[in-house]
Amino acid sequence: MEYKFQEIEARWKQYWKDNQTYKVSNDTSKQKCYVLDMFPYPSGAGLHVGHPLGYIATDIYSRYKRLKGFNVLHPMGFDAFGLPAEQYAIQTGQHPATTTEVNIARYMEQLDAIGFDYDWSREVRTSDPKYYQFTQWIFIQLFHSYYNNAAQQAEPITDLVATFAKEGNIKTNAASGKISTFTAEEWNTYSEKQQQEILMEYRLAYLKYGDVNWCPALGTVLANDEVKDGVSERGGHPVVKKSMRQWFLRITAYAQRLLDGLDTVDFAESLKEQQRNWIGRSEGASVQFNVVGRDEKIEVFTTRPDTIFGATFLVLAPEHLMVAEISTNIAAIEEYKAYVQSRSERDRQADVKTVSGAFTGAYAHNPFTGENVPIWIAEYVLMGYGTGAIMAVPSDDDRDNAFATKFGLPIIDVIDKSDHPGATRSDKLGKMINSGFLDGLEVPAAISLMCRKVEEMGIGKGRVNYRMRDAGFSRQRYWGEPFPVIYKDEMPYTLPEKELPVNLPDVESFKPTGDGDSPLARNTDWVNHPDGPRETDTMPGYAGSSWYFLRYMDPQNGGFFVGKEAVDYWQDVDLYVGGAEHAVGHLLYSRFWHKFFFDKGWVPTQEPYKKLVNQGMIQGRSNFVYRIQGTNEFVSLELKDQYETTALHVDVNIVENDVLDTEAFRNWLEEYADAEFILDNSKYVCGWEVEKMSKSKWNVVNPDIVIEKYGADTFRMYEMFLGPIEQSKPWITNGLDGVHKFLRKFWRLFYTENGLEISDEAPTPAELKVLHRTIKKIQDDVERLSFNTCISAFMIATNELTDLKCRKRAILKELTILLAPFAPHIAEELWQNALGENGTVVYAPFPKFDESVLVESNFNYPVSINGKVRATIDFPLDYTEDQVKPEVLANEQVQKWLEGKDPKKFIFVKGRIINLVI
């Protein structure tokens, strides 16, 4: 009897549906296990073979945990707001809600085809008003909170108001923007607007001015992704920075907790490192420099206060507020600022070859050398970091050095590094020289002495700085969550909860308004709220994805974003799998939100994810055809160099083994209908390249085709067989046949041409050994998420049992359970129809591993001589070095290499190796 996967898979999909096999209840009598995937953005290209890599891994893990007796939550949903749907809407006029709906339906179909164990009744989608009413509600809570630095937690802004009315802000220790101190009396005389402006500096969600990529020609704000080389990707129009009033979240208040929290979670060390670097904690000092001849002071942040005697000039970010005030070189400064405006922040940091800047004409007084040092502006100083101003020490900083060299500014050596050969300029090593009272000190001592000194002098203080900046939370777009905010007297006020959700209104056109407002501004009926005009920006993509995993715990709760009972049971995510591209963005934002929720007492844990694994990216393997320029003639790969050609992407679905189906090519796109071909060996061979899988590169492979041809079980196992999930790799179908063959071979352990043949005989020791070795391997490897090695363990077991002609129920039953997480359809078929078990295999008990079956008494020792294996000799495992040595030395091969001499060294590692040094 043959393995008819199509029939089998259809049957059990229906069975699981009819029996609601995957329905998850908040059953508190069982131990919970929460397994989570990063939910997908439903793109128009459909789910491609890269998406399921992580999903299959978590599906296997969740099914495995279920066999182990856990109550497993493994949900799925959709990150449904986003830019592509909006761009598609602009092109076609179709409402993003409509296309998103269609795309989600397609995704769900594709996901179901793979046979995942999702409980769809728990599905969330971020664009659903029932969901985003809570995203809006959370925003309101952030708005009405501030961060108490002393208590290290978020607290209600009303507490702050009460404090201000009583004692002003003199004693307030809170995360804030720039704010001067005021007394209670002053506070009480402030107008409502003035008070609101002050509170804005403390709120966790607040308004301030920030730069956006502005494209005047398109009349719209562009995402970084839409800007290439300083011009818009569409149309190639110039892009400049423009300052706009926007929402921000005060994530910097949580910087230290986000950093400390990393020590408590099980993430890959590399990922923690990325987050640490992103947060970028550095200790240093802020120091004030007086501007010569003026009343102004410039505050710089430096991690190297020890080098201040070598500070021969100051550099301000071109955007620094002081620039306009102090500049006398106005023309040069304006010209330079115009240049910087056209440069992206990334270019400014990445481009170290171009050294550029402009002299303001002003000088500052170096409080230690007493010299007047020139004040420059340069693009390498960023307004968002530190104070937006640095003291330049060309002797100990590479960029300062390049700058000084280019502009002929003085360089004073302040550190003697002669005791540290090989130390680079910025290493904190060496002895101070030319530095007054610091001379002779080692760098670390000089740093702390200088910190004390500037504090004594009242011109600065030791300070911790974070590279991380507050998170921009406004988008001038349509397809996102509207803010629950109206304005009165230019200050924002949140709408009452009963007005939630603030539904995304219809608009006449999704096109940009031309003046930077979001398309929502077009709907004036909607904008004109009785209490004041509404905020027309929308929230960014990460708003909805910062808390979605909590919603799965309690998806129908209409009153609160997640019920206490539900979250007390499910707690946090035990295993989270997703792409490394989210390492700092989504993962940091959601950790921040979660800590805020914790502060408010809504969740029981400080961290949302216990364990996190990054899956690698499945890259596409693009194919190319070569068109002879100016013709519609295409030349095969080997012959292309004889012509002037243009390489063009060709749909990989009409190419097999790099050979183009020329007929299909003519039918593919209209422009190729009359294509001619120059063949090589009567074949058209395409070129290829590994690239990111994307619609525009025509290299998207959908799982549907594979599933149709081989079945979902083969697809699942093949994706796992490709390699470790953390690793990126191109999609190649080379091994598909092998995996499919394995399933057929497994099937033949149950069925022959004569039909079902299972014996009830007792298994032999050899057969038991195969089984228990496999149980152990699968158990260990699933726990460490090494799924590719599981597949080969299954193959080995199946090959061995085939050789042993084993058809015994006792063995096959256990193996079927082991296989069930990987290939659930065939396992269910074999479980219920071949083995005749009652009920589903999904909740069967995981086989118990019996170590005694595997105990070996002997080990075949490799005997190496000078590190090269020359012989193997079998010894009992309990033998000691003394028992082994005589026989090893007497061995014929060993004798040959010893040439009569005694070995210099005899190394015996029990159960591993014997090594002789001669």
Added chain:
RNA sequence: GCCCUGGUGGUGGAAUCGGUAGACACGCAGGACUUAAAAUCCUGUGAGCAGCAAUGUUCGUGCGGGUUCAAGUCCCGCCCGGGGUACCA
């Protein structure tokens, strides 16, 4: 530029703790069955050298150094690919 990460046969990969490099597959070559094909099964397969052969031997985990009895694995320096770099998701 900066941060993170990867590089092992013709291909995907295995080697979990510094201990027999290449498990398991794909592909390829040869063979069995078959009118033929599919399916299935068997044998071989890192490279070089010697040998009719069994086998022996040298080299071999991106490149160059180092530590060690022993290095794919640890350390230093380099080359190349991938991801992120704050409005793609």
